[in-house]
Amino acid sequence: MSAMAKVSRAAFFIFNPSLVPDSVKPSEEELQDAKIIYYSPSCAPIEEKRSQVGMIEGLISFTAMFSGEEGPLRHIRTKQLAFSIMEVEPQIWMVLVMRHAVASDGTCDEEGLSEKTLQAVLRNCYNVFRLLHGEVQSFIKAQSMHKLFDLLEDFVPAFLETVVASDLGIFQELEGFHYSPVERNTCVSIHCFLDKVQEQFACVRHAALLYNAHLVYTNLPLDDMRVLYSYLVAFNGAVSSQKLNKPPFGRIPTAASQPGGGSSSFGRAFLLTEEEDFLLGMSRRAPNGPPSIFVPAVHLNSGVGQLVALTFKGVMLVLILEADAHVDARLLESLRETCNSSSGDGLSLAELQPLIVPQYQQIMEQEDEYRFVYYNHTNHALRLSNQASMSRSLLRSTGVTSQGPKAVEKPLLTPLHATLSDPKLKCREVSWKSADRGWICAKRWCDREFYLLLDGTSTSLSRCQEECARFASIHFSSIFMM
Known part of the structure; x- marks a missing residue:
């Protein structure tokens, strides 16, 4: 184009x-x-x-x-x-x-x-x-x-x-999760923490935990979680916990967005001004009045629920409450206090967050040798390569960002994906190069596919295939599943 x-x-x-x-x-x-x-x-x-x-x-x-x-x-x-x-x-x-x-x-x-x-x-x-x-x-x-x-x-x-x-x-087309890697013991502790929250608050039906908008753990069915994840944090390949505060989202919560009102809860959330706050739930108490409650209804395959999202220093706790639960400021404040305060048994956001952060940084904030897009159809894992950059993206600014394809390369991936997905062609690998840019190599094996983006207009086809084989040996041999 x-x-x-x-x-x-x-x-x-x-x-x-x-x-x-x-x-x-x-x-x-x-x-x-x-x-x-x-x-x-x-x-x-x-x-x-x-x-x-x-x-x-x-x-x-x-x-x-x-x-x-x-x-x-x-x-x-x-x-x-x-x-x-x-x-x-x-x-x-x-x-x-x-x-x-x-x-x-x-x-x-x-x-x-x-x-x-x-x-x-x-x-x-x-x-x-x-x-x-x-x-x-x-x-x-x-x-x-x-x-x-x-x-x-x-x-x-x-x-x-x-x-x-x-x-x-x-x-x-590849609507999936950016997963956050954590060690086995940490994953077990998160599971126990979510179970503890559900035991203390009987109105909590489902729970999920994310760090830096990357999914760590969920007990929601994957189909429900995909739509919820897409709505809460994902936008055109990038993810951010503050997505609903940013354009083209970022609409003000209103009472009219509740059932029976004339408007939709789409794009509406509380403005996150602190590291510990409700994105969906309760606003900070106003100086001269009660806090505002905004807990939108959500329709899952398992039935209707109420959506609450609490952030804590990069961690987002997503809770689905029972549809008939009475949600008020007292309940939400108690929920915030229970989740955010140190419990002594390691089962709180205050104690789990220091464990999650270094494990995330060790893997996800290291600069990748190659630029790529990776997708696993089995667990819907989506991964973009990390490159060093201090430029501000649409969603956040950081030293190492998930960039993957450049803007001019994004339209080129779609026909490659269509070729790999076409059952009539039965094509497992395709490479594409134009006169003004380097190679784009697409490969699919079982339920996994990746797109390797190679710079340099003078790179030969044989060199391209060598780099593709090297990339596959590095990344496909160390894939884990949640």
């Missing part, structure tokens, strides 16, 4: 083709309008909404006659637009419409937006909505279509603000 190229969203909409109006003899326009659950931008002309939804509905019905095992329609490309389509629930369709990149010469890059990448964006959009608000159909039954529209009018624009079209790529 040219440096002058621009990509932008055109529309996002949700529709249900089975919906019909309440009137006895509805007009053709009323029949079309009844199917539209939500359309963004909501200020778009009604003719545009009917045209877009009607076209997609017609194409879904037509292609269903020929799709067979391929499943329903997923993607459409026109000269200017890319449509990504997903049936997120029975009869509930989400559609994301993006404009192709337009270069400085006015031409469109019709292949610039990957089908799988846009599908990953849609999937994440639905997963996050379901996490915070439940299934669309369940919400309509419990509330109303009007309240759902109000909720989507707040959620969808906020979510789309986080979709940076020029950065769409492999990190939308």
